[in-house]
Amino acid sequence: MGSVGKVDVAIVNGKHRIACEVAVINTIKYELQNIQKCSNSGFDKVAVIPPVEKNLRKIQNCADAEFTLQQISKVYFIAPENFHLFLDSVGPAGQDENGQEKAKGYDVTAVIKQSAESDITEKKRTILDILSNAMKRKSKTKND
Numbered sequence: 001m002g003s004v005g006k007v008d009v010a011i012v013n014g015k016h017r018i019a020c021e022v023a024v025i026n027t028i029k030y031e032l033q034n035i036q037k038c039s040n041s042g043f044d045k046v047a048v049i050p051p052v053e054k055n056l057r058k059i060q061n062c063a064d065a066e067f068t069l070q071q072i073s074k075v076y077f078i079a080p081e082n083f084h085l086f087l088d089s090v091g092p093a094g095q096d097e098n099g100q101e102k103a104k105g106y107d108v109t110a111v112i113k114q115s116a117e118s119d120i121t122e123k124k125r126t127i128l129d130i131l132s133n134a135m136k137r138k139s140k141t142k143n144d
Contacts, residue, residue, distance in 0.1 A: 007021065007037070016044065017043045017045070018090070019041065020046075020083075020134075023050035023055060024050070024138045031048070032067075039071060047078050047083070048077050048078065053079055056077050060077040080132075084124045087127070
């Protein structure tokens with residue numbers, strides 16, 4: 001199912017490779033192929049983000065039935081307004097599984113300064129704008 005190809009949005013840093021699939025819902029089969037494509041492209045996490053909550057559940061239910069537990073364990077079904085929470089849960093790049101900072105294999109002690117509320121709001125807005133633009137492009141392509 002699916003092939004290696006482009007993803008809608010890729011988030012890549014030193015630790016994480018996250019594919020974001022904007023599921024405008026062509027057909028369930030098509031969306032499942034896109035999830036498989038993202039997984040086959042070497043991403044360690046696949047975020048499926050449909051603009052409509054009802055579609056989120058449809059895709060998730062079919063994916064749960066279609067994929068193995070190992071495959072589905074790296075797929076996250078997320079409402080657009082909750083995407084920033086998903087990113088927060090993944091944690092910053094450069095930390096090991098215990099939350100200890102690593103740089104070129106060495107432990108690093110770092111002091112993390114809390115971002116100002118305006119910075120957090122701006123980051124959330126930027127992420128939502130990127131996802132919104134991807135959804136618009138996908139919708140426009142579908143309608144052409």
